[in-house]
Amino acid sequence: MINRDYCVTMARYNSWQNKQLTGFLEALDPAELTRDRGAFFGSILATISHLYWGDHMWMSRFDGGSKPTQSASESTTLFPTLAVWSAERFRMDGRIRIWAENLRSVDLAGDLIWFSGISGREMSKPMAMAVTHFFNHQTHHRGQVHAMLTAAGSKAPVSDLAFMPDSF
Template structure:
């Protein structure tokens, strides 16, 4: 079975959206005192910082599976602490968003009609899925956790920007 509902242009758009939203949320979080970013707010990965760190970890993990770059050494349980230093998290987020954008720009129809195989600790073994579904997961995972971050930022008194895709500025990312 293949998933052919997406194409390179969709992935490029989603990579732009991803970078735009990550930048906006980083700016909103940067305006908060460190204790507010690090406060456990009951989210799956605890805090704003922890959830942002998990997203970085996940993107690095997916890039390793899709491009052969090194995988994070930490596992899922350690992902909220992937980048404990706020400044380093900010810079690595930007670098990783650029890497995702470059990867998306290089996608081919042949790849998207193919299959991606990897070993997953979460699934307990080898996984093989249509590439289109994997690419979709990479971006949907981001949206899911950024929704949590948006709620935590709002609860902390920050004013995050709009998240609607149709409001993404043409020149974003």
């Protein structure tokens, strides 16, 4: 289904997208970040907070490292400001890239088993599917943020994978 090269590419894409996104978000009036825009999580800050929480949770399952101390229901309120989110996002993107670069083929084989607090039960899915979901979840929520940025009258980052710089 997928291989290490896919994961490295998607980890690079994630970093590139978040770096671009940060610039556009910093250009917004801070009130625009918390304005309820009718999106699933309401505001831009709530959506990027949830996305970070999801990345943190999935990475804990993939690399055995730290996991969020907050529940899924608290995932939208992790960051009081964009600056705090930006610093933590930078660190998480580094964690994702290091994980992807150190993958071996065998790491993507077999099943991933974890306890899901959201569903309240043990889950088991093919590791390759879980990793694909992880990267798809990022893209999905960044798409929501893209729409909210344009609704706020801002430009939004180029998000086409084909346009990712080679040097990134």
